[in-house]
Amino acid sequence: MPGDQETSRPAPPAVLDPAAGRWVFLGMLLLGLAGFASYKMLRAPAAPPPPEVAADPLLLEGRTVYEARCLTCHGPTGRGDGPIAGNLIGPPVGNLSNGKWKHGDRPEDVLKVIAKGVPGTRMSGWDQVLDPGPLRAVAAYAYYLAGQPVPAQLRDDGPLH
Structure with missing residues (x-):
């Protein structure tokens, strides 16, 4: 009929x-578990x-x-050559092994970089993740990687000046 016009109806939503x-969820879960298990088995x-690290509890914790x-x-020796270092945007990753640290080599300087990070770089601060003990331990390990003696201030629990 000329007066009857068919009105278009939206298609029903796919169900x-x-x-x-x-089954899709179970398949995705199994793929994730297989990937995780493969990673664990194949990583070195x-x-x-x-x-010298094994004999020193502070350095062992820092490592x-x-x-x-x-x-x-x-990187494993602190040279700034870790597996993701080359893909980071911004200034190159710091070389910890040479002992010539751009932000200072006093214990309080090293702890500040580790705890607060470095603005304008990919170095994030770790003070929201690590407690003071592990922060001191990783700072001590940075000295070890640089071939420098660990400052006594990092072995104490007192405040750094």
Whole structure:
């Protein structure tokens, strides 16, 4: 009929079968678990600490923190050649091994860089993540990587001047 015009109706929304959704979720979960298990099995085990680090509880704790938090940027020996260092935007990652630190080499300077980070770089502050003890330990390990003696102030729990 000329007066009857067909009105267009929106298509009904697509409905996902709940059973299919569960299978998709289960498949994604299994893929994630397989990836995690593969990563754990294939990654290289950490080398044992050098004897001088193994014999010093502060350096041993610092090495543990360093390997968990710092190694990806600063590299295993502190040269700034970690696996992601080349892909970071901004100034190059600091070389800790040469002992010529741009932000100072006094214990309070090193702790400040680790705790508060460095503006304008990818060096984030760790004081919101690490307690004072681990901060001091990783600072001590930075001295070790630089081939410098660990300052006594880092071995004390007192305030740094």
